[in-house]
Amino acid sequence: MLMSLVIVGSVAYDALQTPHGKVDRILGGACTYSALSASYFTPVSIVGVVGEDFAQSDVDLLLSHGIDVEGLERVPGKTFFWSGVYSDDMNDRRTLVTDLNVFATFDPKLPESYRSQPYLFLGNIQPTLQRNVRGQMNGLKLVGGDTMNYWIADHRADLLATIKEWDFLLINDSEARLLSGKSNLKHAAATILNLGPKTVIIKRGEYGALLFWRNSTGVQWVAAPGYLLDEVFDPTGAGDCFAGGFMGYLASRGIDLGTAEREPRELLRAVIYGSVMGSFCCERFGPERFRDLTRAQIDARFQEFQAATAF
Amino acid sequence: MLMSLVIVGSVAYDALQTPHGKVDRILGGACTYSALSASYFTPVSIVGVVGEDFAQSDVDLLLSHGIDVEGLERVPGKTFFWSGVYSDDMNDRRTLVTDLNVFATFDPKLPESYRSQPYLFLGNIQPTLQRNVRGQMNGLKLVGGDTMNYWIADHRADLLATIKEWDFLLINDSEARLLSGKSNLKHAAATILNLGPKTVIIKRGEYGALLFWRNSTGVQWVAAPGYLLDEVFDPTGAGDCFAGGFMGYLASRGIDLGTAEREPRELLRAVIYGSVMGSFCCERFGPERFRDLTRAQIDARFQEFQAATAF
Numbered sequence: 001m002l003m004s005l006v007i008v009g010s011v012a013y014d015a016l017q018t019p020h021g022k023v024d025r026i027l028g029g030a031c032t033y034s035a036l037s038a039s040y041f042t043p044v045s046i047v048g049v050v051g052e053d054f055a056q057s058d059v060d061l062l063l064s065h066g067i068d069v070e071g072l073e074r075v076p077g078k079t080f081f082w083s084g085v086y087s088d089d090m091n092d093r094r095t096l097v098t099d100l101n102v103f104a105t106f107d108p109k110l111p112e113s114y115r116s117q118p119y120l121f122l123g124n125i126q127p128t129l130q131r132n133v134r135g136q137m138n139g140l141k142l143v144g145g146d147t148m149n150y151w152i153a154d155h156r157a158d159l160l161a162t163i164k165e166w167d168f169l170l171i172n173d174s175e176a177r178l179l180s181g182k183s184n185l186k187h188a189a190a191t192i193l194n195l196g197p198k199t200v201i202i203k204r205g206e207y208g209a210l211l212f213w214r215n216s217t218g219v220q221w222v223a224a225p226g227y228l229l230d231e232v233f234d235p236t237g238a239g240d241c242f243a244g245g246f247m248g249y250l251a252s253r254g255i256d257l258g259t260a261e262r263e264p265r266e267l268l269r270a271v272i273y274g275s276v277m278g279s280f281c282c283e284r285f286g287p288e289r290f291r292d293l294t295r296a297q298i299d300a301r302f303q304e305f306q307a308a309t310a311f
Numbered sequence: 312m313l314m315s316l317v318i319v320g321s322v323a324y325d326a327l328q329t330p331h332g333k334v335d336r337i338l339g340g341a342c343t344y345s346a347l348s349a350s351y352f353t354p355v356s357i358v359g360v361v362g363e364d365f366a367q368s369d370v371d372l373l374l375s376h377g378i379d380v381e382g383l384e385r386v387p388g389k390t391f392f393w394s395g396v397y398s399d400d401m402n403d404r405r406t407l408v409t410d411l412n413v414f415a416t417f418d419p420k421l422p423e424s425y426r427s428q429p430y431l432f433l434g435n436i437q438p439t440l441q442r443n444v445r446g447q448m449n450g451l452k453l454v455g456g457d458t459m460n461y462w463i464a465d466h467r468a469d470l471l472a473t474i475k476e477w478d479f480l481l482i483n484d485s486e487a488r489l490l491s492g493k494s495n496l497k498h499a500a501a502t503i504l505n506l507g508p509k510t511v512i513i514k515r516g517e518y519g520a521l522l523f524w525r526n527s528t529g530v531q532w533v534a535a536p537g538y539l540l541d542e543v544f545d546p547t548g549a550g551d552c553f554a555g556g557f558m559g560y561l562a563s564r565g566i567d568l569g570t571a572e573r574e575p576r577e578l579l580r581a582v583i584y585g586s587v588m589g590s591f592c593c594e595r596f597g598p599e600r601f602r603d604l605t606r607a608q609i610d611a612r613f614q615e616f617q618a619a620t621a622f
Contacts, residue, residue: 089494183400186539207518208536222619223536225519228497268622308533309620311579 003141004043005251006114007035007244008133009123010103011048011072015083016285018090018234026286027058029080030123030146033237036290037244037277038121039065040298042251045114047071047133051078051102065290070111077102090235091205110136119251121243124148127155127162134165141256144168144197146243152179164196167257170243172203185210190219198257201246201271203239206232211271215261222268225309227279227301234285238278245277246270269302276301314452315354316562317425318346318555319444320434321414322359322383326394327596329401329545337597338369340391341434341457344548347601348555348588349432350376351609353562356425358382358444362389362413376601381422388413401546402516421447430562432554435459438466438473445476452567455479455508457554463490475507478568481554483514496521501530509568512557512582514550517543522582526572533579536620538590538612545596549589556588557581587612 009031015024031048038044045068054074062069080103083096108129115137122130122145130145137143144166151159152175163169169192177183180191185202189212192200202210208226212219249270259266276298283289320342326335342359349355356379365385373380391414394407419440426448433441433456441456448454455477462470463486470490474480480503488494491502496513500523503511513521519537523530560581570577587609594600 184540184542186541204518207515208534210536210539221539222622223519223539224620224622225521225534225536228521228532228534229495230497231495264618265622268620272622306622307575309535309579309622311533311535311576311583311617311620 003119003251003254004045004117005038005119005121005247006045006047006071006110006117006137007031007038007121007123007247008047008108008130009034009125009240010080011046011050011054012080012082012103013053014236014286015081015097016234016236017085018285019086019088020231020233021285023285026288027061028082028236028286030237030240032062033240033281033287034121034123034244034247035062035067036065036287037241037281038248038251039067039244040277040293040295041245041248041273042119044068044248045071045117047108047110047114049073049075049102049106052076054079061287061291068113071108071114073109075102079103084236086235090232108133118142119247121145121247122166123240123243124151127151127159131162131165141254142167142250144170144199144247146170146239147175149175149178160195166197168199168201169197170201170203170246172205172239176200176202186212186219186221189221190214193219199267201274203242208275209242209271211267213257213261213264213267220264222264222271224268224271224275224305227275227305229279229282232282235282236286238281241281242274242278246274249273272302272305273298276305314430314562314565315356315428316349316430316432316558317356317358317382317421317428317448318342318349318432318434318558319358319419319441320345320436320551321391322357322361322365323391323393323414324364325392325547325597326408327545327547328396329596330397330399331542331544332596334596337599338372339393339547339597341548341551343373344551344592344598345432345434345555345558346373346378347376347598348552348592349559349562350378350555351588351604351606352556352559352584353430355379355559356382356428358419358421358425360384360386360413360417363387365390372598372602382419382425384420386413390414395547397546401543419444429453430558432456432558433477434551434554435462438462438470442473442476452565453478453561455481455510455558457481457550458486460486460489471506477508479510479512480508481512481514481557483516483550487511487513497523497530497532500532501525504530510578512585514553519586520553520582522578524568524572524575524578531575533575533582535579535582535586535616538586538616540590540593543593546593547597549592552592553585553589557585560584583613583616584609587616
């Protein structure tokens with residue numbers, strides 16, 4: 001019972017520099033990473049915008065993963081371009097260039113064939129646009145999304161109106177603290193659960209992720225450690241791949257949050273698949289790892305996680 | 312089959328300031344925390360030194376946990392005194408005062424009754440002293456210890472000669488990087504395993520801990536997340552309580568590292584008990600939580616961990 005997943009967000013070209021090397025132009029963007037990641041679990045349809053410079057070979061990479069690109073609009077102008085340099089330990093990065101280009105006027109319109117799909121993941125874009133997309137869908141079984149510090153700090157009212165309608169919110173630890181005003185992550189999560197989302201997933205980079213929800217006895221949590229890679233080559237896109245693995249797994253199992261509350265282990269499995277996909281993403285530059293990654297490799301790493309955390 | 316555990320290290324008085332308040336003088340020291348923590352699992356005997364100012368009420372706290380204090384030497388002078396202030400998020404602390412006092416000339420001599428005990432934990436003291444203590448024991452089943460950046464940086468040769476004989480080394484992530492010269496923790500662990508210890512446990516503060524060992528197929532690992540506390544009141548001693556829970560659990564199960572390699576889940580359980588004990592320690596100032604902590608509360612939190620990480 002594989003359920004279709006619609007993913008909305010940025011499609012971009014990135015220039016990246018890490019201690020392991022540099023690339024001047026490689027496929028990027030949250031939508032791209034999330035979609036490639038989720039495609040290992042469930043059929044994926046994307047909504048995004050690119051310029052005239054978007055290469056057919058990059059469309060082909062998406063198509064080779066069975067991704068429906070009907071919602072990938074091509075318009076006059078250049079594709080969103082981002083350039084960044086990572087610190088030696090790769091825990092920090094500095095943005096050198098952000099050219100929004102055609103992404104500046106992105107106004108996602110969903111193809112008719114997308115509107116009745118049951119799963120929706122809203123990548124980090126302007127909250128009003130996220131809300132508009134959600135409004136175009138009917139019959140959603142599960143909807144969630146990502147955001148960032150800019151929207152939390154400068155578009156708070158808009159963001160709050162948007163996440164109020166979500167089943168889950170996926171953010172990192174510093175964003176959770178900024179959104180909630182609480183430094184203790186358990187308190188931060190409890191505060192965010194009062195804002196609407198029924199589940200909040202807090203990503204902690206190399207330290208893994210936490211997932212919180214509320215039941216009749218209070219705030220519940222599960223935790224997954226980060227996968228220990230032999231080599232982190234390029235962390236770009238790891239968080240988006242986490243989202244794709246998380247959402248892709250839930251969609252592949254036909255899970256809504258009602259199911260999840262009855263079966264918290266399914267939620268934890270989704271978090272682990274998220275960690276697994278984020279870890280693969282870091283093994284090569286940009287989305288290169290997805291050129292030859294197989295589902296068998298994914299499941300083997302999931303099992304390694306299980307062995308490393310089951311006591 | 313409860314096996315006795317000998318713990319060597321500092322016994323001190325601390326002055327502490329956290330965002331939750333301050334205390335001018337409270338029982339502290341690595342040996343104290345480790346012993347109180349381990350005492351919930353197995354019989355504990357301590358080796359340390361205190362001055363004439365050491366209060367009978369503090370001896371009584373140790374005795375009330377069944378801790379054998381025959382090896383707690385009392386000498387003329389004052390007890391080791393440490394004073395520190397924590398940052399607002401309690402992830403950093405600044406030392407205000409370190410008065411070694413009688414600890415400056417600490418030269419641990421084991422009572423005859425300690426020497427044939429099967430488990431030994433060497434708290435963070437000068438590596439030569441750690442080696443001397445180990446040399447006084449016969450018939451050890453499992454020995455391990457802690458160290459710190461000072462010994463790693465300025466007494467490396469001495470430290471290397473000491474840990475070469477250990478079954479496990481317990482250090483934090485920055486110390487592991489300093490000792491190994493590797494920033495990737497998996498590489499750091501592999502390097503440390505080549506220095507002698509058969510197991511290395513890397514503590515990551517609020518993010519939990521990792522445990523590594525080597526078998527015929529390579530370096531193996533297990534991971535435990537940190538427990539999410541509602542309130543971190545005072546993190547002093549949390550790492551020592553981790554050590555006490557870890558070692559205490561292994562001793563309570565009669566585990567040596569041969570067993571551990573056959574049953575990695577036992578190692579992970581020991582790490583989880585370490586995290587559980589570290590988390591309780593943070594709930595009140597100094598070792599106050601151990602005045603009324605019960606084994607039932609410990610096991611309930613262990614089960615909460617299990618529910619939060621089993622998928």
